[in-house]
Amino acid sequence: MKDQAMNGWGRRVWAVFAKEIRDHTRDRRSLMLALIYPLLAPLLVAGALFLAGKTLQGDFRQQFVTIPVVGLEYAPALETFLQDNNILFAPAPATRTDMEGAVREGRLPVVMIVPESARDQENFTVELITNTGRVDNLRITLRLSTIIRAYNERIAKREARAAGLPEGYGSAVKIERTNVSRDANIAVFFYNMMPPLVIFMIFLGGVHLAIDTTVGERERGSLEPLLLAPVERWVLLLAKALAAFAFTAVTTVVNLAAFRVFMGLAVATSERLSPPPAWDVFMLAFVIAVPLMAIAVALQMSIAVITRSMKEAQIYLGLLPLVPALPGMVMVFAPMNPTDATVAVPILGQMLLINQLVTEQAMLPHHLGIATLSTTVSAALIFLLAAKWFRREKMFVLG
């Protein structure tokens, strides 16, 4: 008897699921969301990465850089040292206002000013007019500062030796950096942008289907005939949620694959950029994201069944992807470490784990277990709430 009932509702879930999938594969809007939208962010990010790769082509430290200078003739020794380090010189604008304006607007990367007081002097001050708000300016300013620091150290060493002082006089503590990041470069920054964008897409992929199969059905008048069929309401909603889940999963696959392919193409021509994470990383990211898809669909369903119109649902659900994407964007700049407690927070757990995966840090298996359980249980609870709301008479009396 129980088996028969299971078979009964199982068949009905399948009937509604198959109908929704057939219906929506014929719908241009649903297909656009599932197949075209997830290509956009990967194209943009990979495009930016490609341009960054072009800028960084070759070893930056070996590249010739032209710097506008004023008064370099007062410091010939510094001039020679800079030339030895591949710095070329160009005349600077005539007035100070012009110099500052040109740097502020990005027409010149930096302007170096050597005062007349430097003439025949060993100790003097050079001024660098720079704009650290621009990445290109910052890099050239840093390089110039590093060369000048090396020049100072050379003089300090020579003078210390002449005065009979010990080696290292004047710089008691030296800094030596050991960078443990595998191949720290600009590409990694772009790879870290992936998780929030993937999560954003997870919350968007099935949204049209979630709205259309619930509040949309009510608006078109097809919900009433549907509810006349001898089927439990939760069975109907579950089947619709599964259809939205299937669209979300397809969207996520397209999204992840597009990131991998486009990123791979973007770094293919550059020797300096590290390649994107391997395909198995992307596959694992998909597995980790499955509970996220479930909770995204459950949230979409619950919002869709309490709104009165498609328009109202679109407004709320348009904002929904921002909620989980925001902490993700913050994490690009201020990384948070996964702990037993943080991975237990629904949605956040998956975000932390995917971040960990993309940045190639070791993941603790029990973290994956906690995050999966916590988000899946939350998704189930939210779905039950949606199913309860779906039974309300207001579902059909209004609208």
Next chain:
Amino acid sequence: MPGFSGLERQRLGDTFDVMIEMDGLHKRFDQVRALNGLSLRAGDGQVTGLIGPNGAGKTTAFRIVYGLLRPDSGTARVDGVDVAQNRMRAQSQLGVLPDVRGLYPRLTAREHIRYFGQLHGAGGAGLEADIDDLIERLGMRDFADRLAKGFSRGQELKVALGRAMVHRPKNLILDEPTNGLDVMSSRAVRDLIAEMKGQGHCILISSHIMSEVSALCDRLVIVDQGRVAAAGSPEELRARAGVDDLEDVFVRLLGEGAKKSKNAEAAQ
């Protein structure tokens, strides 16, 4: 039989099997009283017509019978099954044509009928044969495999009828079945209703078109302000109102009903 007048009981009680039954239905939406003790019965092999002004409570009464709304009090039964107690069993014995047809624009006519057959638990070759049969009976062959987007009202109605009849229900509820149809389609629907009646089905319809009601219905129930204002065969109602034209009957009996309820309120 609570909720029925002595006359009703005498007229209906033993002459046919009651298949759709509403008994003292009350339903309120916030400040609006939609049903106010509505009781009626529809039997096998009969067409029962529900008529009344807009907002009289016809659609609410139907929605309670087919399990979409729960009454505040009173019961609705289909083949003796209390709808509130066993919604799904009652629904499996009902075929419903709602006022809003509500088709899926991206499904074909055939897919609509198949979908609802599957929702009723049917499947396989048996279901496909039933679908072919319905397509033939309802004259849908020309558009059976076309997407519903752009269907005429007549075509929409046929799909909705096919959808309502795919599980071979014993009882049919048809809400405004010929609303917006051209002459030919209206006639086809009337013929179908007559055929179903001949096969012994219990048919409950609501309509605004008096000529249609007069031609089709064995029994009429005039509903006003959520309760029955008058009930009987068209001939009985004509005799009671003392006029020949059914439209005049309707106006006169409604007027009487309104007066009665005013008096009752005044007496309270």
